Amino acid sequence: MPTIIKDDTAGAKTFPSHAKVVIIGGGVVGCSILFHLAKFGWKDVVLVERDELTTG
Ligand SMILES: Cc1cc2nc3c(=O)[nH]c(=O)nc-3n(C[C@H](O)[C@H](O)[C@H](O)COP(=O)(O)OP(=O)(O)OC[C@H]3O[C@@H](n4cnc5c(N)ncnc54)[C@H](O)[C@@H]3O)c2cc1C
Numbered sequence: 001m002p003t004i005i006k007d008d009t010a011g012a013k014t015f016p017s018h019a020k021v022v023i024i025g026g027g028v029v030g031c032s033i034l035f036h037l038a039k040f041g042w043k044d045v046v047l048v049e050r051d052e053l054t055t056g
Pocket of ligand 1: 024025026027028029030048049050051052053054055056
């Protein structure tokens with residue numbers, strides 16, 4: 001299952017030590033990449049968003 005992390009202090013405590021793909025930014029492009037990788041079965045994927053999803 002892909003992981004979405006809000007890039008703040010609380011999120012940093014649970015930040016994975018490794019991932020196959022790390023997507024920086026949860027705008028339409030980042031969310032679309034995450035969606036399509038998950039659709040093709042990629043599980044070790046992390047999306048990091050500094051604010052709220054799609055706030056760009
Ligand atoms: C005022 C305005 C009005 C617009 N109106 C329209 C419209 O009506 N129709 C339309 O089709 N398009 C519109 N656009 C364009 C549209 O918003 C962009 O084309 C689209 O959002 C770009 O998507 P993106 O995923 O590349 O970037 P963004 O949507 O900007 O997403 C980037 C994300 O990355 C995050 N981020 C950035 N740096 C970091 C970091 N270091 N760590 C973690 N996260 C980070 C940001 O918080 C943000 O959520 C508008 C743009 C603006 C500025």
